[in-house]
Amino acid sequence: MHLKLRHLEVFHAVMEEGSVSKAADRLHLTQPAISIALSRLEDMLGFPLFHRSKGHFAPRPEAYLLHLDAELSILAVEQFANRARLIKQGGAGLLRIGALGASAFGLLPQLVARFTADNPKVEIDLRVRSSHQISYLVSNGQCDIGLVEAPVAAPSLEVEPFSLPCVCIFPAGSPLEAKDRITPRDLVDHRLIGIQDSNQVDRQLRAVCAEAGFEIAAPVHGFFFAVVRRMVAEGAGVAIVDALNGCLPLNDGVSWRPFAPEIRYETALIMKAGAELSLPAQAFIQMIRDEMRMCAILPETVRV
Template identity: 30%
Template sequence: MQLNLRQIEVFRAIMITGSISGAARLLSVSQPAISRLLAYTEDRLKLQLFERVRGRVQPTPEARRLFAEVDQVHRGVLRINDLAEELRERGTGSVRIVASPSVGHAMVPDAIARLRQRFPDLRVEFETLTLLEIIARVTGARADLGISVLPVDEPTIVSEVLAEGRLMVIMPPDHALTRLSTVRPADLTPYPLIGFGAQTPYGNIVMRALATGTEPVRVSTIVRFAPAACAMVRAGAGIAVVDEFVLRGHPWPEITARPLSSKTRVHAHLLTPRFEPLSRTARAFVDTLRGMVPPLPDAATATRATGA
């Protein structure tokens, strides 16, 4: 037997309220109706979902495992209803975007702002997430598209490079390294560095770029995301190496940046479902984003643009 939406709704209501009476109140139906549907569901599934203890129901381990999937289905139904409401009222719809923190700090918000000029009533859902979370959202149809500074090798996702960026050394405006036009890894060794976990993909990129020096750099503080590293530098906690994308739009006027001499490059990747077409508004967002990433400027222009 397959559960229908009504059975899923009743099962979820019992789970979140912890009782037949609570589920009845939540769904505005009678308690006998809830009890009958639950008994029918358990009988057809050949599976006990709840144990009756002192007049209350206690979920079985099987019910708890089932609830994790049921809750996802419920959220999906809510999203469908929300989208239908948007389409009925405005004819515009919505777009769900997930991004890594670097591109999510300035590039994606700028693209969203431009998109809203075309679709003033558009509903936008935007989150900055880790790479694994981005992949899960896109593959699970819980996001229309993703943008990541890290490469993705997932058969159900199409990955397209949108832009290329360099690694930049960021520092306070009065730091000694501001006298340099380009910073070598060896130039960083006298200073405490704000870095990233070496076991993370982003941390691996940065540490590989710094490994070309003759002496190891000294990582004194570890953070998870590039915007956090920028905030730490702004507070005077050290210097850091971050990707160029987090500096675009000059969002950190209190810090100065110089290019790292390493040949390592980072890329902004557009991630879309391989087997699902993009909606009209999602395609419009992609077009907007593509129009915002012109070819990289030369080193002198880039240095001025990033606060040098």
């Protein structure tokens, strides 16, 4: 049986309008065309749908049983066409993003809010994972894009690196607030909160402090920059974090200053090599690029 959408449309119109003539007017067809379409539909089904006699035309019980299914089928096709149109225009779809903590807390919430305001029909699935897990998800097509720590060594991925400055964060009202920038010497008298010993920021911090002649230790580690900021807000100490998380205006009682010598946080946007990205993914990637460029340069004023 090879039913055609036109057969269902004719059947539905006749059931809705109650006559062949009215259905013909509704579909802008002739009455013979309507009658032929109904007859072909009945032939394919193998049973009649209407009583036909001189001056009398009425649906059989079988027609009532099939009417709702015909209507749902037509609506499904219309929904398919509408969704396809939105996808073509970039207004619908599913965007799957993998991100490690630094981006998931400091960057993506605001971007998702802005993006969904303009694209309410695009579904977004944000997964917070380690860089290794995100690379696996993107390379296997389970995520469209990922934000990970650099460097990235995977031939199956396209990598777009970003380099962000790091800042020193501390509770508002701290003596550090009087300084224009924070140096290794300034950290000596403060309890330092680290990320983790193997993290690139912690490694750089130990190196620049050792070069300056100061030995520092971080008795507390937070793993995520956002978690570290929360501990700073509670008065647990000071920390060196990326500008994404350090410079956010959260009104949480945390202030920041540039750190010298400069420490950089290297991150990267990854995509599956050779993959054709959807329009929503392309638009979101551009938002990431724009925001990363802005974060790469610290604001002129640091009085927060």
